Amino acid sequence: MLDEFKKFISRGNVVELAVGIIIGAAFTGIVNSLVKDILMPPIGWVMGGIDFSNYFFSLSGGHYASLQDAEKAGAATINYGRFINACINFLIVSGALFLIVRQVNRLHILHRETPKTPPRQEQLLEEIRDALRAQTAGHTAAGTPPDRPS
Known part of the structure; x- marks a missing residue:
């Protein structure tokens, strides 16, 4: 069980998730301050x-x-004003995250390298195509029909 736990915890996804949660908690504090101290006044x-x-x-x-x-x-109270503040926080957080993810996606697209050489399958298909063209061109120049598989 200990080995299984080590394998689980050492996987990249778990570490990335932990980092995301920690950054999210810090980001939430910033957004709460933004709403309470900057936007709401x-x-x-x-x-x-x-x-x-x-x-x-x-x-x-x-x-x-x-x-x-x-x-x-x-007194027992229904604090709908706090709920309004929480909704505003949510909208700001989701809007900010949208802008961040949008920019990260743009950066990924800009930095994505185009393959310098086509994949091996594509190269093979191009070689087959070129060989068939050469074979067809050779028969056409000689005036004989190309061999057709039966």
């Missing part, structure tokens, strides 16, 4: 000082000035 300012994170419904029936007040009071 101007959006709130344009919308008249509205802060999405303070949008909530109190299920306890009380009225609270902010979500923090409701949480301090121990």
